[in-house]
């Protein structure tokens with residue numbers, strides 16, 4: 104059952120209106136759907152009507168009010184077929200019964216902490232009723248929700264509430280919601296439960312009064328204030344930057360504690376994983392605040408990029424996700440520090456998307472086939488999808504980009520669109536042919552760009568020679584050259600401005616590399632420059648540059664591009680770390696040079712932008728180093744190399760770091776703003792390096808900070824430092840933390856995560872023990888990801904233990920979780936994706952674990968697909 108892009112054809116029927124009557128009951132919810140159908144003029148004549156279903160049980164079906172006899176339809180839990188439907192418009196009334204309590208897949212209608220909620224993207228609506236569950240079938244929905252008043256005093260649906268009342272004598276009540284905007288079924292939502300509320304009124308630029316509200320577990324209302332503020336800022340920003348206005352009288356957000364993903368953009372009723380709504384200084388870190396802001400914005404921005412303009416089919420997923428990630432990244436950059444945010448984005452892109460692209464799971468941003476669409480909500484579709492939009496803006500410039508976006512929204516409003524529709528808008532406003540650029544959607548793999556520079560002092564010319572190549576990926580052995588925007592500049596070694604001219608560099612400083620090889624010549628170059636390439640990370644590529652460490656450190660001192668100042672340091676550190684991890688000789692003077700350059704930078708510049716400085720101080724992660732090595736990986740060697748370098752830097756910069764501890768100490772109440780967060784980040788990075796250099800001192804400082812911290816950011820950072828320092832002090836601090844937050848599941852998740860990442864022999868046993876903890880629940884995605892997911896994703900040495908114990912453990916959990924929640928299980932399984940890069944012994948263990956999974960009968964499609972693709976021969 105492989106679905107292919109090339110097989111797309113329009114639906115044979117359309118649904119114009121949907122009336123749903125949902126009578127909520129914990130185990131026997133009854134749904135009556137009245138669908139106004141008609142044959143699609145673009146479909147096949149005489150086709151039967153085949154509606155999708157998934158584990159629904161049919162009570163009755165009627166056509167234009169006439170109950171259908173068994174001879175006129177075929178029903179199974181997977182589908183409902185009307186063999187000879189009318190040739191003109193008709194209504195179909197379908198009654199089904201579903202059990203939300205036993206719905207552990209968290210798709211369709213389910214219960215979370217006793218509340219009813221839904222998740223329909225991608226194919227969850229068919230778990231509520233039989234339907235043409237595909238995004239190009241768009242209907243106007245009216246939803247009546249009925250429930251026990253005690254059980255669900257709050258009833259929410261899409262759109263505006265048009266009616267509500269009680270059903271006398273039954274203890275039940277109802278509400279009717281109407282959404283005037285036609286939408287695909289994946290944007291349907293309803294909620295019923297006992298929930299607290301915070302709200303405020305927002306006036307749009309066109310003068311519409313909108314009631315904004317966030318619903319959370321009663322008693323936690325104040326923890327939603329930050330999210331509400333972020334929502335208001337997002338709405339204002341989308342008006343100002345993209346000219347997009349909200350289009351209903353209410354906008355509701357509901358936070359639930361059992362949720363497979365981050366959040367969902369259902370029309371007028373966003374449903375969120377509570378981790379991305381609830382925050383207080385005592386329970387959330389600076390990173391949590393930043394994530395909440397970004398995800399609130401992301402889901403809100405979907406109202407235009409996703410809902411008003413939706414996707415024709417699921418192959419076009421990046422059309423809404425890549426674009427919306429780009430939009431939320433721009434929002435966060437405007438609200439916070441642009442370079443700091445860009446560095447954070449690139450770190451995620453490399454850690455997740457580059458990793459995926461180098462694995463057997465590599466796929467194009469627009470895939471051409473899938474077995475299970477839920478497995479394509481990936482870093483490639485989301486993050487690389489966003490990079491494509493960013494490159495487009497870089498190539499055509501901000502004004503044309505905005506004109507193209509306006510045209511896209513205007514032309515495609517109310518439609519289910521494709522990537523071609525998106526690109527056509529930009530081709531039209533610019534007159535450019537974007538067909539070469541469009542390869543970014545079709546060709547998988549991370550291009551590698553190799554650059555060499557040649558200076559001719561007599562002629563005062565400087566030449567850059569570029570080549571590009573993309574490695575083979577599954578199904579794509581041969582690759583074409585890509586259209587790669589290279590934002591660049593030349594930097595002089597003494598920091599003085601440098602004159603250089605080239606007619607192939609745009610006024611914005613961008614050179615377009617669109618051939619396999621090309622060169623760029625500069626004239627009037629009076630001294631040998633250091634090239635600063637891919638400024639702001641202008642393209643999602645890997646690079647090989649023939650720059651010495653010394654030249655790279657010139658960029659740290661003198662480049663005007665903050666991203667490349669950071670990148671230069673990372674490149675130097677990475678070279679040394681890779682060499683050490685591989686057992687190659689590393690000159691002590693090279694380590695000393697890096698350490699002293701970092702100390703000098705910190706002395707001179709760190710306090711100007713502490714957030715940036717904290718990023719410069721953070722060495723590439725163990726996973727980053729593994730990826731850079733790329734084959735025959737020994738995680739233990741990587742761990743030791745990184746540990747040694749941290750110690751070295753901590754020793755070299757000790758005095759400065761101590762000074763930062765004092766000068767950056769918190770004064771006044773906690774504020775989550777980016778500047779305050781940056782000061783905390785640098786202060787905590789200092790603690791981390793001091794502890795790496797001097798364990799006894801580190802332990803003392805960290806224990807003090809765990810106990811005295813005035814906010815979760817500082818407390819958790821200090822506890823994290825203790826994780827690297829085995830001993831009684833660590834265990835005691837963990838116990839105090841547990842006691843203090845015993846009733847805070849989201850905080851205990853952080854406690855699970857820290858312990859799962861301890862790079863010591865006993866960690867697997869510890870993780871097993873923690874799975875018995877009263878706060879752990881195998882059915883809750885946040886708990887499973889915090890403990891098991893973190894073990895697999897963060898703990899390079901223990902997950903990849905040489906005896907295979909980490910792999911076996913993960914395989915056991917994947918199989919166990921698969922019986923409850925296949926989506927969650929499939930996600931966990933992706934942590935095997937780089938198994939082929941490991942050294943031989945580990946490879947063999949990983950392969951055995953994967954084969955054990957693949958061979959299990961009755962696997963879900965989700966897990967079966969990931970296991971099979973992971974094992975495919977390259």
Ligand code: ARG
Pocket residue numbers: 224225363364366367368401402424477480926
């Ligand atoms: N559209 C949601 C978001 O990005 C993600 C929902 C994914 N759900 C799923 N079951 N695959 O913003």
Ligand code: ZN
Pocket residue numbers: 401405423424427
């Ligand atoms: Zn999204």
